[in-house]
Amino acid sequence: MPVVSTHRDDQALTLTVVSEFPASVDRVWRIWQDPRQVERWWGPPTWPATVDRYEFEAGGQVRYHMTGPDGEKARGWWTITAIDPPHRLEFDDGFAGEDGEPLPTDVPTHAVVTLEATDTGTRMTLVSHFASTDHLDQILAMGAAEGLREALGQVDLLLADAST
Amino acid sequence: MVVDEAGGAAVDRIFHALADATRRDIVTRVLRHGQSVSTLARHYPMSFAAVQKHVAVLERAALVTKERRGREQVVHGNPAALRRAARLLDAYERIWRDRVHAIDQILAEDPER
Numbered sequence: 001m002p003v004v005s006t007h008r009d010d011q012a013l014t015l016t017v018v019s020e021f022p023a024s025v026d027r028v029w030r031i032w033q034d035p036r037q038v039e040r041w042w043g044p045p046t047w048p049a050t051v052d053r054y055e056f057e058a059g060g061q062v063r064y065h066m067t068g069p070d071g072e073k074a075r076g077w078w079t080i081t082a083i084d085p086p087h088r089l090e091f092d093d094g095f096a097g098e099d100g101e102p103l104p105t106d107v108p109t110h111a112v113v114t115l116e117a118t119d120t121g122t123r124m125t126l127v128s129h130f131a132s133t134d135h136l137d138q139i140l141a142m143g144a145a146e147g148l149r150e151a152l153g154q155v156d157l158l159l160a161d162a163s164t
Numbered sequence: 165m166v167v168d169e170a171g172g173a174a175v176d177r178i179f180h181a182l183a184d185a186t187r188r189d190i191v192t193r194v195l196r197h198g199q200s201v202s203t204l205a206r207h208y209p210m211s212f213a214a215v216q217k218h219v220a221v222l223e224r225a226a227l228v229t230k231e232r233r234g235r236e237q238v239v240h241g242n243p244a245a246l247r248r249a250a251r252l253l254d255a256y257e258r259i260w261r262d263r264v265h266a267i268d269q270i271l272a273e274d275p276e277r
Contacts, residue, residue: 002268003261015257019264023271030277031267037277041266044259095177124267126260 004123015128022121029086029115032056042066047074052100058083062091063100075100081110089113093128181225186210187218191227195241198231204239 007016021028031037035054043049047066055061062078075096082090094108102108110129115122182188186208193199193207205215219239222228231238 003264006257006261015260017257017260017264019268021268021271023275027271027275027277028267031270034277037270040270041263044262095180124264128260 014130017126017128019124019126020118020121021124025086025115025117025122028122028124032089032113033085035062039064056080056083063096065100077102079108087115177225178227181221181227184218184221186215187222190215190218190239191222191241194228194239195243198238198240200233200236200238202236 002019002021003017004020005016005018007014007018031041033056035051035056038054039049039051042064043066047068049064049066051062051064053061053063058080060080060083062080063075064077065073065075067073075098076094077096077100078091078093080089080091082088090110090112092108093111094102097103112125112127112129114125116125117123182191189207190204193204201216201219202212204219205212208215219228219230222239223230227242229240229242231240
């Protein structure tokens with residue numbers, strides 16, 4: 001498998017996935033640059049992605065939908081926030097409504113992709129930053145991952161209570 | 165709504181729904197007993213409409229369900245969906261592992277493109 005390591009930082013709310021490919025940096029960059037190639041890997045096999053709009057430039061907008069096994073559609077968007085071909089791409093990645101546009105209540109994930117040449121090909125590092133919606137509440141410095149765990153811990157307790 | 169673990173979008177919905185302290189609190193409250201939106205709204209220093217919006221986000225993520233009872237809308241928790249959310253970060257990591265695997269296959273098939 002090309003994935004060489006993954007790392008979760010629950011404090012910084014990031015997930016890092018490092019992978020290595022036996023291909024040039026330019027080739028791996030085109031995996032991101034070409035929407036027809038993005039369609040081949042972005043969606044899970046059961047939810048293939050179709051790119052409806054693809055502006056691969058700083059400030060560029062991307063709109064896509066994924067089609068599920070029963071024909072249901074899940075729509076998403078990116079805004080490309082920084083780009084430095086062929087080494088660095090940053091974008092916000094969020095969920096869209098029926099009209100394909102970002103949901104006002106949605107909080108995007110910020111992704112930073114870096115490509116570096118190695119002796120055998122290219123190392124791709126992807127860092128996903130998860131944001132919190134509650135920018136007023138500094139308690140949420142513990143963030144979504146911890147909050148999620150906390151919520152789930154409470155669920156486990158409630159479920160345990162219910163079964164006794 | 166079906167929470168499909170294979171669907172990154174469904175995972176995103178759950179993740180975003182639970183990324184907010186008020187929404188986590190709402191989920192915790194309604195898991196024990198169903199509560200009306202107006203009862204819930206009394207717990208938070210925000211408008212009824214704002215609480216209703218939070219409930220709508222949770223509903224889209226299938227973490228709660230709403231039931232109309234007379235004039236009231238009663239919100240119930242959905243522990244099954246929440247249990248699935250327990251594997252959320254795992255799911256996120258798996259999504260990226262799958263993507264990386266697919267990229268690797270494309271590179272092997274089309275080394276030049």
